[in-house]
Amino acid sequence: MPEKIFLVSLGCPKNLADAEVLAGGLAEAGYGLTADEAKAGAVLINTCAFLRSAVKESEKEIRRFSALKKSGKIKKILVAGCLVERERDALLKKFPQVDAVVGINALDKAAAALDGRGRCFIAPVSALTAPELKLRLTAPHSAYLKVADGCDNRCAYCAIPAIRGRFRSKPLDQVVGEAEDLVRSGAKEISLIAQDTTLYGADLYGRPKLCALLKKLVKLRGLKWLRLMYVYPERVTADILRLIRDEEKLCHYLDMPLQHISDRVLKNMNRRSTGKTIRAKLAEIRRYVPDMALRTSFITGFPGETEKDFSELLGFVAEAGFDNVAVFPYSREPGTPAAALPGQLPARVKNARARSLIAAQSRVLDGKNRALAGKTVKVLLDSPSSGRTYRDAPEIDGRVEITGAAGRKAGDFVSVRITGAAGYIRRGIIAPGTVPITGERSER
Known part of the structure; x- marks a missing residue:
């Protein structure tokens, strides 16, 4: 009988989707998974290597399990994922216990x-x-569905094209079939993921086919929420926005990494955007979908970023009203064009600017939380006492902590009256009355 496997998956939801493929193959071969590493005969580490900090985290896990193997507590170590693509067989020399x-x-x-x-x-x-x-690794009611892999955008700071290769979409019917399987297994929420979800289908069909895919997915019986992650601003078209506006199952939510607002920095990043086009895109999004929840990410301390550039970014975050913001101090990744740029900034500057940007977004969030107090929102429960509104993606965004939800279970939709908030954590009580399981996204 094969050993039980303890699976560690590091990094983003796209990596978790890969981990589910790894787990499915192992299950098909007769291997079982265990959530208790003490009961495992082998460990599988699905690594992330997008940033140096992710490489360090991956290597830390490899060293930890190497020590356990030396002490006889596990028999085998298998390493998978992005770090393998970056280091290839050199990884075996660096970590002989693997x-x-x-x-x-x-x-x-x-x-x-x-x-x-x-x-x-x-x-x-x-x-x-x-x-x-x-093999599903997420909660039964919520799932990620990877529609493509790789990237053709060639942002100057990013190692993903070197790690994951060119952009490749799954055929439309294959994606729909996978979504059907997810819904049959209990998924009420599906988050579509790729390096650039809005480019979906362009490589196979000559032009993007995201709208065609969405129109098929919203017809799935049992699916309540369909969420778009990792969209590229220039490819968020009016057709996509109209579809989000008109289709109840499509969450009024976009995860749209912008990275900066300064024209000079954006050009050096090899982004297609300018400050003007970004502001115009945000205005267009809110014109079509006024209650759109927007998540984004920014990089601080990119090579050559001046105080003026950063001040422009600070002001933009203060005015733009994002719902969720991720901030990353620039990481100098080997082999990327940005690594060779002049004007590399010291870590203390990059980190200080990141802290300032996070503080600016915190002030925005305080205002949003004050506006939310006393309102009733629809919440998808992740547990009997915690859940998310349509404004919050699984794991990475905020949540609502709930009292008075006795008898409810993960996967239920409930009405919650917001009573308070601290940062990305809101608190609320179950509102009187029952809520149909329709995936409603409105707030009142």
């Missing part, structure tokens, strides 16, 4: 690696046309 490595284009070889049929499984980039065996 038994095998599996790249992101060879996820189906995890069982072979654990069986001892090789040490380095790395495959070239290929089309995403083969159905994937998956």
Whole structure:
């Protein structure tokens, strides 16, 4: 009987989607998963390597389990994911306790690696046309669905094209079939993910087919919320916005990384946006969908960023009214164009600017929380005492902590009256009356 496997998945939801493919292949081969590492015979570490901080976290986990292997507490270590793509077989030399490595284009070889049929499984980039065996690792009511992999945008700071290759979409019917499987397994919320979700289908069909995909997905019986993650601002079209406005199942939510507002910095980042086009896009989004929840991300301390550039970014965050903001001090990634740029800033400057930007967004959030107090919102429960509104994606955004929800369970929709908030954590009580399970997104 094969050993029980303890699976560690680091990084973003796209990496978690890969972990579900790894887990599905292992289950098909007869391996079982355990949530208790003390009961595991082997460990599978699905790594992230997008930033140096992610590399350090991945290597820390490898060292931790290497120590456990030396002490005889586990028998095998398998490393998969982005770090494998960055370091290849050098990873085996760096960490001799690792038994095998599996790249992101060879996820189906995890069982072979654990069986001892090789040490380095790395495959070239290929089309995403083969159905994937998956084992759900998220809660039953909420799931991620990866519609594409790789990236063609070539932002100057980003290592993803080197790690994950060119942009490749899954065929439309394959995505719909995977969504049907997710809904059959209990998913009421599906979050679509890719490096650039708005480019979906362009490589296969000659032009983006996101709207065509969304029109099929909203017809799925049992699906209540459909959420768009990782959209590129220039590709958020009027057709997409009209569809979000008109289709009840489409959450009034966009995760749209912007990275900066200064024209000079955006140009150096090799972004297509300018400050003017970003402001125009935000105005267009809110014209079509006034209650759109917007999540974004920014980089502070990009090479050559001046005090003037950063002041412009601070002012923009204060005025733009984002619902959720992620802030990253610039990370100098080997092999990226930005790593060779002049004007590299010291860590203390990058980190200080990140703290200032987070503080600016906190003030925005305080105002939003005051406006929310006393209102009744629709909440999808992640547990009997905690859930999320349509404004909050799983894991990465805020949540609502609830009292008076006895008898409710994860996956239920309830009406909650907001009584208070601190940062991204809101508090509320169950409002009188019952709520139909319709995925309603409105607030009143």
